Amino acid sequence: xxxxxxxRRGFTPGQYLICLSGIVWREALRFTRQRERxxxxxxxxxxxxxxxxxxxxxxxxxxxxxxxxxxxxxxVYVTPGLMAMIQLFNGMxxxxxxxxxxxxxxxxxxxxxxFPRAFLLISKLLASTAVSVLQVxxxxxxxxxxxxxxxxxxxLTVLPALALAGFMLxxxxxxxxxxxxxxxxxxxxxxxxxxxxxxxSSALYPLWLVEQSSPVVYTICRLNPFTYAVELIRFAxxxxxxxxxxxxxxxxxxxxxxxxILAYDPSRGLIARRGGGPG
Amino acid sequence: xxxxxxxxxxxxxxxxxxxxxxxxxxxxxxxxxxxxxxVAPGRFTALLGLNGAGKTTLFSLITRLFDVRxxxxxxxxxxxxxxxxxxxxxxxxxxxxxxxxxxxxxxDNLLYHAALHGIGRREARARAxxxxxxxxxxxxxxxxxxxxxxxxxxxxxxxxxLLHRPRLLVVDEPTVGLDxxxxxxxxxxxxxxxxxxGVAVLWATHLxxxxxxxxxxxxxHRGRIVADGTATTLIAQTGAADxxxxxxxxxxxxxxxxx
Numbered sequence: 104x105x106x107x108x109x110x111r112r113g114f115t116p117g118q119y120l121i122c123l124s125g126i127v128w129r130e131a132l133r134f135t136r137q138r139e140r141x142x143x144x145x146x147x148x149x150x151x152x153x154x155x156x157x158x159x160x161x162x163x164x165x166x167x168x169x170x171x172x173x174x175x176x177x178x179v180y181v182t183p184g185l186m187a188m189i190q191l192f193n194g195m196x197x198x199x200x201x202x203x204x205x206x207x208x209x210x211x212x213x214x215x216x217x218f219p220r221a222f223l224l225i226s227k228l229l230a231s232t233a234v235s236v237l238q239v240x241x242x243x244x245x246x247x248x249x250x251x252x253x254x255x256x257x258x259l260t261v262l263p264a265l266a267l268a269g270f271m272l273x274x275x276x277x278x279x280x281x282x283x284x285x286x287x288x289x290x291x292x293x294x295x296x297x298x299x300x301x302x303x304s305s306a307l308y309p310l311w312l313v314e315q316s317s318p319v320v321y322t323i324c325r326l327n328p329f330t331y332a333v334e335l336i337r338f339a340x341x342x343x344x345x346x347x348x349x350x351x352x353x354x355x356x357x358x359x360x361x362x363x364i365l366a367y368d369p370s371r372g373l374i375a376r377r378g379g380g381p382g
Numbered sequence: 383x384x385x386x387x388x389x390x391x392x393x394x395x396x397x398x399x400x401x402x403x404x405x406x407x408x409x410x411x412x413x414x415x416x417x418x419x420x421v422a423p424g425r426f427t428a429l430l431g432l433n434g435a436g437k438t439t440l441f442s443l444i445t446r447l448f449d450v451r452x453x454x455x456x457x458x459x460x461x462x463x464x465x466x467x468x469x470x471x472x473x474x475x476x477x478x479x480x481x482x483x484x485x486x487x488x489x490d491n492l493l494y495h496a497a498l499h500g501i502g503r504r505e506a507r508a509r510a511x512x513x514x515x516x517x518x519x520x521x522x523x524x525x526x527x528x529x530x531x532x533x534x535x536x537x538x539x540x541x542x543x544l545l546h547r548p549r550l551l552v553v554d555e556p557t558v559g560l561d562x563x564x565x566x567x568x569x570x571x572x573x574x575x576x577x578x579x580g581v582a583v584l585w586a587t588h589l590x591x592x593x594x595x596x597x598x599x600x601x602x603h604r605g606r607i608v609a610d611g612t613a614t615t616l617i618a619q620t621g622a623a624d625x626x627x628x629x630x631x632x633x634x635x636x637x638x639x640x641x
Contacts, residue, residue, distance in 0.1 A: 113467070118500030125497020129486070136485050208481035215445045216498035217470035223498075368449075 114218065122218050123226045130230035133200075134237075140196070144238045147192065148185035149245060156181050159307075168309055170341035178251050183337035184306025185246075186239045186261075190269045191329060193235035195297055198276030201227075202283050214367070221364045228277060228360065232269035239265055257340040264339035268332035271352050274359035275328075281366030304330040305337075328355040396459035398423045398550040398582030399444065404453030406439055413439040414605045417453070421550065421598070424580035426573060428593045428613075431602035432633060437586040438478055440602070441554045444584075445475050458549055471499070474543035478554040478586075482527045482535055482542075488514070489523045492542050499546040506545070513541035517571060533564025540568060544575070551575065552584040557592065565592075590625050599625075603633040 114122075134140060156178045171180075204210035213223055243258065279292055301307075303323045310330070314321040324330050331351035338345040399421040406414040414436045421427040431437045442448040444455055446462050446469070454461060460468035482491050489510055496506030514520045517537035527535060536556055543551055553572065557565040569592055575581040585592065593599060593613050601609040601616070609616055609632050613625050622628035 114500050117502075121500050121502055122497050125494055128497070129483070129490070129494045132486050132490060133483070208477055208479040209483050211445075211447060211475075211477055211479075212481050212495060213498065214447055215470055215473075215475055217467040218498070218500070219467065 119218070119222065122216070122222070123229065126213075126223070126226040127230040127233055130227070130234055134234050141238070141241075144189060144193065144196075145241055145245070148189055148242050151181065151185055151188070152178060152246060152249065152251070155307075168311070170338045170343045170345075176251075178246075178249070179253070180309070181307060182243075182246055182251050182253070183340055184304070184333050186242065186265070186336050187268060187272075187304075187306060187329065187333045188301055189238050189242055190235045190265065190272050190332070191297060191301060193231065193238060193269070194272030194274075194276035195279075195292055196276075197227075197231040197234075197273055198280040198283070198292065201277060201280035220367060224277065224364055224367055225360065228270055228273045228363075231273040231276070232266055235269040235273070236262070236265045239269075254341060256342055260342045261336060261339040264335045267349075267352050267356060268336055271328065271332060271356040271359060274356055274363055277363035278359050278366060281363060300327055300329040303327050304333055306330075306333045328352065331355075395423055396456065397421060398425075398458055399552070399584055400454075400456040401440070401444070402454045402456075404440070404443060404450060404455060406436075406443060406448065406451065412605055414443075417602070417605070417607055419600050419607060419610070421582045421584050423458075423549070423582050424576060425598055426576045426583045426585065426594070427598040427600065429584055429586040429600050429602055430588065430590070430593070430629060431586070432588055435588075435602045435633075436605040437602060438554060439605075441475075441477065441552060441586065444552055445473065446470065471546070472549050474546070474548035474551040476536070476539045476543050476551070476553040476556050478556075478558070480535060480539070482538060484526070484528045487524050487526055488519065488530070488538055491527060491538065492545055495542045495545055501546060509545050510541075513544050514538075516544075517541045518567065531564070533560045533567070536560060536564065536568055537571070540571065544581075548581070550582045550584070552586075554586045555588070556585075557587070557589060590629055593625060601629065601632050608632050 159177050159181075201210060204213075213227065214220065216223055240258075243253070247253065275296075279296065283292065303320060304327050305313075305324065306329070310321060310324055313324055328351060331345075331348040334345050335348040335352050338348065397420040399419070401417055401419040404414055404417045405412070417436075417440065419429070419440075429437055429440070439448070443450050444457070444462065446466050450463050454463075455469075456462070457469040458472045460472065462469040483494070486494075489507075492510040492513070493503070493506050496509065501509065511520065511523070514523055517540060519534060519537055519541065522530065522534065527538065530538065540551075540553070540556070543553075551572070556568055556572075560568070572583055572585070573594075576583055587593070595612070595614045597613050599609075599611065599613050599616055600607050609619070611619065617623075617625055617628045620628040620631045622631055
């Protein structure tokens with residue numbers, strides 16, 4: 104009976120676009136309102152660049168390895184790693200904000216939108232990626248002023264790599280956010296995800312150096328998807344494509360995104376198993 | 383085609399909300415057991431229950447935050463599991479927990495909600511101005527949500543829930559913790575929506591003074607509907623003197639109304 108009365112009407116592509124731009128706009132708005140977030144996102148890699156890189160340049164020799172055609176300064180070597188670090192922290196920050204939103208209730212308004220949930224979550228990831236890319240370019244400007252010399256066209260060719268790496272790390276953050284019960288547990292993410300991912304990668308030192316000192320750590324670095332995000336960015340910055348990195352980052356993006364969508368799906372996800380409110 | 387249209391016209395309108403034999407558990411803990419409930423179009427329906435009765439769980443199922451694993455829920459004829467988009471389109475929600483973004487302005491909160499319903503920017507601005515005027519907050523449009531009082535935040539949430547012009551409004555304990563004046567503004571506004579616009583309302587509460595004699599009432603206790611009817615019939619059925627006594631006889635002592 105009701106099927107004759109309840110007629111279905113879907114959304115137009117224009118309405119999908121409105122929804123996507125609304126989610127990106129809100130993320131950008133929140134980001135601009137939270138100036139401390141922007142400053143800390145910028146300060147963190149700059150501290151590494153100004154202090155850590157200055158110290159390491161004297162003790163760490165970087166031999167000629169692709170994509171570099173010649174010896175490079177440590178500041179130059181570490182720049183792609185720090186760019187990826189910005190995206191890693193942004194992805195986790197985004198995860199933190201999703202846990203906060205869930206605790207504060209904002210997340211519910213996203214999830215009760217009539218648009219398909221997968222679309223909403225992907226829109227949220229795109230929004231977070233856009234913010235992370237902006238942060239990276241802000242960092243690149245400061246690095247350039249500091250004297251880090253990068254190929255001019257690299258600024259452009261690195262954009263797709265940043266978009267993909269940002270999306271992968273955002274999806275990982277979203278997946279983690281579904282598993283974190285409370286904000287207090289977020290410290291665990293710092294200890295068990297961010298730091299191991301960052302240090303066990305090629306962000307700070309070339310993998311051949313790691314291999315020389317510890318084959319076990321080298322293997323861990325090889326298994327770490329963040330390593331491939333760093334290398335994807337590094338090669339793209341020099342107008343090259345590292346196909347292995349591209350394949351791994353693309354593959355992990357799909358895995359993390361599907362995982363996050365499943366986790367936030369009310370029929371399969373973890374959220375529904377958490378218990379209800381007081382009423 | 384004409385015959386189909388005539389058929390559709392002849393078919394009675396489905397309930398604004400139909401909950402059929404819904405059960406839900408958190409692990410081994412049973413939160414809802416075989417709940418049946420309906421909200422007729424254009425009616426104010428109160429869902430009464432003490433804290434822990436299962437009201438919020440039921441709201442989470444209606445809004446598809448949780449999946450309906452046992453039973454069925456329809457909003458204006460649309461099954462929330464099979465056609466969630468259509469069901470959620472027809473639904474406006476005010477959750478018990480605050481869901482406004484404190485870091486952005488009142489208007490930006492509304493525009494964000496409009497985008498989540500596919501409403502374009504220009505139209506959204508006009509609607510935002512209208513709904514804020516209705517809840518007497520037009521002058522606070524550009525203020526940060528953080529600057530509002532608890533009652534004002536609630537009014538913004540109700541305005542937001544109405545922005546996409548839903549035909550069913552579900553409201554979970556909207557007046558808890560509010561002063562008498564704020565409470566009155568909210569209750570009056572929602573009742574006006576029912577009377578003037580024919581919006582159906584499911585109003586979950588444990589505060590009995592918010593229920594009028596002619597309202598439809600469902601009493602939820604320990605995950606089960608233990609009584610239903612209008613407030614007047616419930617009083618008559620239980621042989622009580624008033625709704626408070628009727629409620630107490632069904633579920634135990636009713637909580638005191640705040641002064």
